[in-house]
Structure formats: structure tokens, C-alpha cells
Amino acid sequence: MIVLIIIGYSLLALFELIPFYHQKHWREFWVNAGFGFCSFTIAVLLSFDVNIPSPSEPIKNMVMFVIRKLV
Amino acid sequence: MRKEQISDKEAMFVLIIYYIGSSFILGVGGEAKNDAWISVILGVVMAVPVILIYARLLSLFPEKDLFDILDWAFGKWIGKLFALVYIWYSFHLGALVIRNFGEFTNTIAIPETPMIVPMLCIGIICTVAVTSGIEVIGRISAAVLPILIIIVSTVSLMAIPKMYFHFLKPILGNGFLPIIKGGFSVFSFPFAESVLLMGVFSSLKTNKSPYRVYLLGTVIAGLLILMITFRNITVLGSTYSKFYFPAHIAVSMVSLGDFLQRIELAVAVDFVFGVFIKTSICLLVTCKGIAKLLRLNDYRSIVIQVALLMVYFSYTLYDSIMEMAGWAFKVYAYYAFPFQVIFPIILFVTVEIKVRRGKKKLQTGVGTDG
């Protein structure tokens, strides 16, 4: 699993990042690298079954809180 | 790069598929039980004023999308803040839709397949579509929508022998409150979600077309959803609101003779196409927003990564389908309200004041920064 993820992301880097580097589109390069790093991290975490906190619970609490305040 | 442009018809079809995509299978207005069809009508009626605001904003700024308008109305910093808010909303909505699809495949269609697989597949297809651009999305919608409508109406016609029209009665048996609640939930899902299409419809042809597209699209989609809701209620009765995927169950009851039965896959086809278009739009808006925010040359450079993030995000969103359903019925309508109504109204008021104050500024002012 983890091997597949690494292969996948290196392929992505090969086809996405390297062209930006060659064309000297630095902004694109860094943004893409940043997003890529994020998603890579999450993918690795997911593959190790790490529980990533979901935002839906806090949103729910917040919405409920606001509603209760209003009503 | 050539300016992308979609015809009014294509835009309308995109809008209709965007509306019916996930609502066809999730069912709408469950709060109102067997009066859900009244809720649908109510929801459309409630949506019309909001939609007129969206259309007005778009027609004031031809060739500008949501993020440009935000920038122009609020200036650089607050505009960016609002842009961030809408990026979040479209990202989140896209993730929700993908998750719906994932739960569908996981509970009904292919339960032994890990949920992430179909979700990733949708992600990939959407990446391809978004990279191809709104033109292609529009064309594929124009090609597919008639087929979808044919499938849905055929299936609904075939369901007629299984319909018990007395399930519709008593009309207003539970009073008005559930209907209004249902109407509100229909309003927020799916109709007012069309706020995101403001990020896409910058490619429309004329000034008038936003009105035409939005109103006609909403009405047609409303009729279709009404038809589906009607079918689901008459087939399933008051248990309608108990299912996660009522349309699927309703269609699974349909049989034509001994041979043509268990045709629920036909509904699944609709669902996949709908989810595909809706997610593509969300992804497109997210990418466009990020590209505007970070001043990238082209949104296409980040599509893959954003799509992957969206899929992962939707994967971690809920723990179970119960949580998803609870969220969808209880929280979503309130959560989405600011994005769908409050912020657009603020934007609308600001824009109107600014426009009234200086008509001349409109031409020069738009898009100076960004």
C-alpha cells in the first residue's frame, strides 16, 4: 500500500512538478509542491490507519451552538 | 488561451444536473414525510429570490466570476477572506458529494469494495473533466442530461403499477411545520447550492443569460425532483424518509413482467453522472478560487492535488453512514445558510451600493487587482 502511494506520488511529481520547474513557473511549482506534500502526508497517514480528525463534529457543535443562541 | 464560453443551454443543463445529481438518490425533504412533494415546491419558491440575487450579481459583472466580484466589492483583503470562505465551502461540498457516493457504493452497490476506491475513481474522472474545462463539462452535460431524463422517466413510468396514490394522503396531515422544515432543507439542498455556480458562469454569453439559466434551470430541476419525490412517496409510503437512499429502494420495487426487474442500477447510472458533474463543478470552483487567491496563471496546475485532497478529506469526514445522515438532515441546512444566503446578500448589498454610487467605476474598477 505505502509502496503504491510512494510510486503514485513520484509519478505525479514527475509529470506535474518537473515541467513547472523547467518552465520556471515558480509560483505554480511551490503551490503544487505544497498541496502535493499535504496530500501525500494524508495519504501516508491514511494508509497507516491513523485517525485523522474530521471537521464535521466541530462544525456540528458550532452550528448547534449558534442555533441555540438564536432560538 | 482561448476564452472559454458555454452556451445558455449547456449552462442550464449543467445547473440541472448539478441540482438533481445527488438529490435524485438521497431524497429530499424527508422531514415532511408524505408531504415532501409540497416541501419541494416550497423549496423552489424559497430558492427563487436567492437565485435572482445570484443572477443579478452575475449579470452586473459579465465575464467575471464569484471571486472577481468578491475582490471588487470588498477590496483586496476582505475580498480574499470571503474568497477563502467560498473555497472552503466548495471544497467541503465536493467532499460531501463524493462521500455520499462512497456511502452509496459501500452500503448498497459494492459493499465489499473499500469505499476509497470508487471515491478515488470519481476524483480521477473529475480531474480529467476539470482539466478539460467548463466547455467540455457543459457539452457532456448537454449530451447526457436527455439520456438521464429518459432513464428516470422510463423508470418512473414503469413504477406506476407499484404506486399507491393514497400514500399521498392525508395532505398536510401533520400540519405546516414539518413542511416548512422540509422546504428549508430542500432549499439548502440542492437549490441554494447553486451559489457555487457563480464561480463558473463567468463564461456565459450575454448579460441576460444568468437570469434565464438560473430561473429556467431551477424550475426544470424542481419539476424533475418533484416527479422523483412523488414517485418515491407513492411507492414507499411514509417509510420514505427512513431510507438513506429512497430512490434506490423505490426503483428496486419496480418490475415489468417477470423479466425486467431489479432495475435499480439504472438509477445508479443517474447518480454516478450527477455526482460526477456536481463534484466537477465544486472542484472547478475550488481550483479557480485557489488559483485566484494565490495568483496562479492557470487553475489547471493544481487540479490533481486538490482533487486528491478532496477525496482524502471526504474519506475522513464521517465515521459511519449514520453520522453522515445525521449531518445531512440536521446540520447541513444551517451550516450552509451563511454561504448560500447571508454572504451573497452582503455581497449583493455592497455591490448595489457601490454600483449606485459610481456607475463609471464599474468599467474601470473591475479586476484592477488580481
Added chain:
Amino acid sequence: MIRKKNILDQNKNNTVEEDHILVKSLEANIEMFKNLFRDDEMLIIRKFQNKYLPTAKCCLIYLAGMVNNDLLNENVIQPILQNNLSEEIQTNHLLEELQYKIIVSNNVEMVNRFDELVATVISGDTILLLEGNDNALMISSKGWPSRSIDEPESAKVVRGPREGFTESIVTNLTLIRRKINTPDLKLKFREIGERTHTKVCICYLEGLALEEILAELEKRLDAIKIDAILDSGYIQELIRDAPFSPYETVGYSERPDVIAGKLLEGRIAVVVDGSPFVLTVPFVLAESFQSDEDYYNNFIFASFNRLLRMVGVFVATGLPAVYLAIVTFHQEMLPTPLLISISSARQGVPFPSAFALFFMLLVFDIIREAATRMPTPIGQAVNIVGTLVLGQAIVEAKIVSAPVIIITAISGIMKLLSPTALGSVIVLRLFFLLLASVLGIYGYIFGMILATLHLMNVRSFGVPFMLGLSSVKNHNGQDIWIRSPWWSMTLRPKIIGARNLVRHSMKKTPGSKPK
């Protein structure tokens, strides 16, 4: 990189230098030719003299087999031999005299450049050298054996003209011109191929063909740098859009009436010497489903046939995948009796359904390929082996189940309904099957979406490949899903025929109504 360049440098051929010209001595000139065509014994050098003027030594040079012998004998050699030349002219005007008064041929030119003369000989004409002259006459005498015009094997029709293109570009252009008798038909020639010097002709109707498309086509043709063009297939692949797509984006036909029809819709044809297949651009997907016979038959019948073809392609690509999805993923879709009979057919079959389907589809294509390449008797044998041995025995031996054979056969026959789409059908079918074996019907739907997205992205010379397929009512769609009757097709397709939309102005349905 460097090695490739070296090879390219080496690749200079020993052709004639351009500024080489003839000399006055006949023998020397002949020697030059002999030298150039050293080991070519087809070069014929015929020397002769005039009866009355022995000093008028002539020499004809041509390639055996490329010329019309009767024409040379009767119209060139005989007049020169027998006419009384001596009294009429001086020697130094003898060549003009021959050109204007003696030689009976429709095209005679005077040339002195050696390379041109060589090209003339090679292309099948004859040159006449005269002692004491540093000019020569080029006499048009082309006449090699060529195939007669007959009905093309690849596109037979029940109704419609029974003529097909041949390998000769002149014949082909004649065939086209005989269909379209208007000076608007323009023919632009060019030669492509550094070694073959193949004649390629762009053929279009002025005032109908879009100039942008024409310019684009010329640009793409000019960009071709290749040593040889042996068939129009070379050109087709070198000028096409979406080079990686399984779909063809350049059309071709072997029938003059088809080409004429396309020209009249505003398309541009490319005729290549040596190939009976004429290319047309732009090409859209809907054309794969059109057949020339559609336009000669009753329009209702033709529309029915066309819908059949479309359904055929759809079923051929999708059926194996859908079958696999239903049988291995969504068994609840099957009616119970069918479930039982399929299940019974699969009892004792060791291989999984997915594998069996892949295998059988490949086998079908192998049989098809083998049968096409073989001479007819052997081809029939292959077919018998295919049907009996593989079809019957493989089921009895329980290697694959009978339903798989049925599915393969249906899909195999359906795909033959529209031969132009064959390649894409075969590729897509396997692609869908692969997806369906992983995700069931959802895999198939994903595949369909991907394929549609791809089709939407493809353009052929700027024209959307899916042109017209999503519309049924306006004149774009009149000739796509159905073939509308001629009296109602007053306008040409919108994008391709944009320069002159009106096809005809017949508004009414034909026939008289009783009053």
C-alpha cells in the same frame, strides 16, 4: 541525438546536381543517361534517323513498361522516320520543327536541364534527343498497365454507383471531377516524400470549404518530412489530430460518390497517388455511422440502418463489460431463471468469467485477423476452425462457458456494423472490460464517462469531434442520428459548411397533393 544526426548526414543520395545541362553531342548525352541508370536494364535507348536527312540523328529514351508503345511508334518514330525533312528547314531549327510540326502528341516541351529530363523519364514520359542540339523534347507518353475501375472490395453497396478509386491519381481525380462538374472544384498538387516524390492533391470546392481548415491542412502537409509515402495511410497518420486517440480523426473512402458528397458538404479531400483511398478532413465521429447507401435508399430505411450501426457500436463496446459486471457483481439484476441457466453453464468451468471474456475476445480478433490476411479458401478454413473448434469444442471441454461465447459473438458481429470505428471499438471494449472486472457496472460507467470526456476533447481540424451528436433538431443534427429526407436538408452542417450554408432551396415536400 548525435548519432541520429550523423545518420541523417550520411543519408545523402546520389541524385543529379541541379545545374547540369545537356551538351550538343548526342553520344555524350546518351552516355550521361547510361551512366545514371547504370544497372537499370529497363532503360531503353532507341536511335534512328530520318529517311531523307541522315544527319538528323535522333534518340528516344524511356523506361520500358512505363510508356505507351503504340503511341511512340505511330506518333513519334514513324513521322520522324518518314517525313521529308531535308528541304524544309535548317538543322538548327530542326528541334522546333519536330516539336511543332512532326510529332503527334498532346504535350511536347523543350527542356535542357538534365535533372528535369531524368524526372521525366522516371515518371513515364519519353525524351527525344537530337544530334547537335543541347535541348531535348519531353513527349508525354505515359502508359503503364493499371487496374481498371471496378467496385471496391472494402465498400460494397447494393444501391449506388459501382465504381471505386484506383491507384492512379489522374484516374481518381477524373472520377471526382466527373461527379462535380464545376470550375469551383480546385485541385492543388504537391509532392511529398523525399525518395518517392508521391503526388498528393488537395481537392476542395471553392466557396464551400472553410479557408482556415484549408490553411491548416496545407500547413500540416507542408510540415511532413518523410522519405516515402506508399499509401494515403501515411498521410492520414501524419496530419491527424489527437495522435494518441484510438479514434480516427481523418476520414477515408474508396468511393468517388462518397468523396464527392463530402466535398459538397464543405470538406476537403486529399488524393494520394498510388492509393485508392482518398482522405477527407475534417472528420467527425458521426461520419463513422454514415454510409453512402444511406443517401440513395428510402430515408426511413436509411435512418433505421444508421440507428442500427450506432446501437451496434454501442453494444459491441459495452456488452462484454456489462455482461461481466452483471454476472460477477450484480447478480440480482438477472431474472432468476437466467441466473440459474448461466450458473449451470458455468458449472465446472475453471477460469474466472473475466479471464474467459478477455480470452474469447482476443481469440475472436485473432480469427478475424487471420481470416483477413489469408486467401479466400484458407480464410474459410480458418473460419471453420474458429467456429467449430473454438466455439463448439471450447464449451464442451468446459474451458469457457457458453454465454461467454454468445456475448463474444454478438459483440464481434455488432462491431462489424460500422467498419470505420473498428479500431476504437476493439480498444475501448477491452478497456471497459478491465474496468468492469474491478468495479462492476460502476467501472463501466466510469469508463463511459472517461471515453465521452475524451471524445469531447478531441477536435478534428478545429471542428469538435462530437459535432451534431448531441443535437437532433437543427441542421447540424439532421444527418446524424437519422438521415433526413433530401427535401428537408436545405442547409449544410453548421460548422463545416459555414461558408455557404444553403444546400438547396427546395422547401416543399415533393409530389403533388390532390386538390
Added chain:
Amino acid sequence: MKKFLLLTIFLFINVMILAGCWNYKEIEKLTIVAGVAIDKGENNPFRVTVEIVQISGGKETKATSKLLTMEGKTIFDAVRNAISLTGKKLYWSHTKLVIISKDIAENGILRVIDWYNRDAETRSDVYLLISKEKTAREILEGKGVTDEIKSFEIADTLKNEKSLSKAPTTELWKFINDLESPGISNVVPTVNISTSENISTPQVMGLAIFKKATLIGFLNGRESKSVLFVKDELKGGLILDGVQVNNSQPVSLEIFKSKTKMEPIVKANHNIEFNVNINTTVSLEEIPTSMNLTDEIKLKKLTSRTEEVIKKRVGDCIKKVQSKYGVDIFGFGENLRENNPRIWNQIGNNWDDKFKELKVNVKVKVKIKGSGIFSQSIKMGD
């Protein structure tokens, strides 16, 4: 484009490696369940018997039935225990019916059918039946007449029930639907074993009455027909046992179509009466006596006699249900709720009590439409 091509190829390989054994099931590996019978177990609360379709290959398709019994603490437990017997999971999508034994039904069947309705593998449009025999298993142990697989045969019987109308057809989801809606109680067809010529075959006849989810009684085939008359679910069948005219031999009348209208009449004090208007079109199918069919008076007599018979039977049936069981299986309450929700909200809470004293006026209208392909009855020559 190339980028996507490679990405797709990569994903393919990815998926191919992982996919191995997700949902891919070969069709011949399925253990197809045709029907389920649920009994009380000896040691466990439930004993589940499934009828499995055994398919053998070869030139001819042969499907034979096989019974499999397992016990468990819950239904799902029992079902999963089947894996230890068959080695494979059972495949439920083609199941036609669920038979529940009397014992279980008398203690409430909700816990039995909830799994069936909830699980995604099963389909909720199966037929629900109550076994009149001691155990439900016995039904599946019988022998099929036309179909090797008993469950399929019973399902066919239920499907063709519309030209017999001696039992209702109840699909599982409809049962649950009616369970949830107030003002109607469920009826479920009953099945018993009938023995003729030493072959015991399942026979669907009569119905079982439920109060909520508990079995409280049975009605026989003739009474079932009356129930169907009132519920407007009658599609065909005979007006059985013949209708006699002038003490002659009985005449068979086949129901062509029948339409029943139920309307509540609200009187003062929330007193409610119901009008049941039955409109039936019949045709003469069997006339053992010599009778002149063109004789209008005789025909009229026949008509009015038929009307009386129907009216009496329906009325008797309603009375019996009211007095003996006291549950509204006809859906009077539902009708009231749908048409007059205001009244219903006031009196709906103790509808069962109200139902016991409900006055029902039955009106029957019969129209004789045809007499087969003969215009005359057979006249014996002297």
C-alpha cells in the same frame, strides 16, 4: 493527455493488485437462497431453514432444491452460522419468500423481519407467509408440483393469486409500511400442506391476522376473499360455492374486475359510519342448468342473488373480525386518517375500540358482463 494516460495505467495496476477479491463473485459460487422458513429452535431462540437452489451443469440445466437448517440467537446469527455448514455465504437477492411459523408469529415477528428488511444483501420485496403447520420447515419439506423448488412454486402461486383470490399477497416492505401507519392492521397469507395422492404440496389459502406485529388469528379462504373485497385488492377469482337461483344447481361467476369504494360518514358526536360500495363485474362461467340467458328477468334475479350473497359474506366477515379479533385489517382507520385527518387526530388513539363498534354499510352492485363463448346454456335433447 500523456500524463493522464500514465496516471490511469498506474491506477489500473494499483487496482488490479488490490482488487483481487472485493465484490467479484463468480456466479456458480453463489449459494442461491430461494426461500426461508423461520421456526423456534430447540436450544436457541431461532431456527432458520433455507431452501437452496442446487444447480448442476451439463447439457441440461437442472435446479434441485435442498434444505439447510441452522440455529442462532438472532436471525442474523443463524444466517451467518450457515457459513459453517456451507462454507459459503448465502446469496439472498433472489429469495422469493419468508415463511414464519405460528409460534414465532404469536410472539411478534418484528425481530424476525427487521434484519431482513435492513440488510442490503436481502431484498424487501419478498413475500411474507405464515405457516399453518406446526413448523415452517414442514412447508419447505413438501414436494413441488410444477417446480422443483418449492419456494418458487409458492411465489408463483402468490403471483397468480389474483385469479383465485383466496389469500392476500403481502410483501415484506408493505407489511412494515402498514405496521408503521396507524389505522390498519396487517394480514398475511397462510400456507399449509395439502396431501393428495400421497404427495404433500404447499398450499396457499386463507390469511393470518396481525395485531401490530403479533399473530392473533386466522381466516379461511372464503373469508379472505371478503377481506380482499373490502380492501379493494380483488382482481379476479370466482364468486365461489356458486350462487343459486331458485334452488337450482350453483352457478359459477368469475370476477372480471371489482372496485370498492370506502367512504367515512362522520356524524355528530364523532360517530362514524362507513359506507362500502362494491362494484363488481362478473361473467358467467359455468351454468349447469338450462337457463335462457337472454331472459332478462332471470338474469336480473341472478344478479340480485349474487349481490345478496356478496353482501352477506362481506358483512359477516366484517362482523366476525370486529367481534372476534377487534383489529382493523380492512383499513377503515387508514381511510379515515387519509380523508379526514382532523377527526382522526381526535379519535385515532383508541381506534381499535372504535373499530369494534363501527357500523359498516355494505352496498354491492353486480354487473354480469358475459357468458363465456356461448350465448346459450347447453340444452339436453330429449
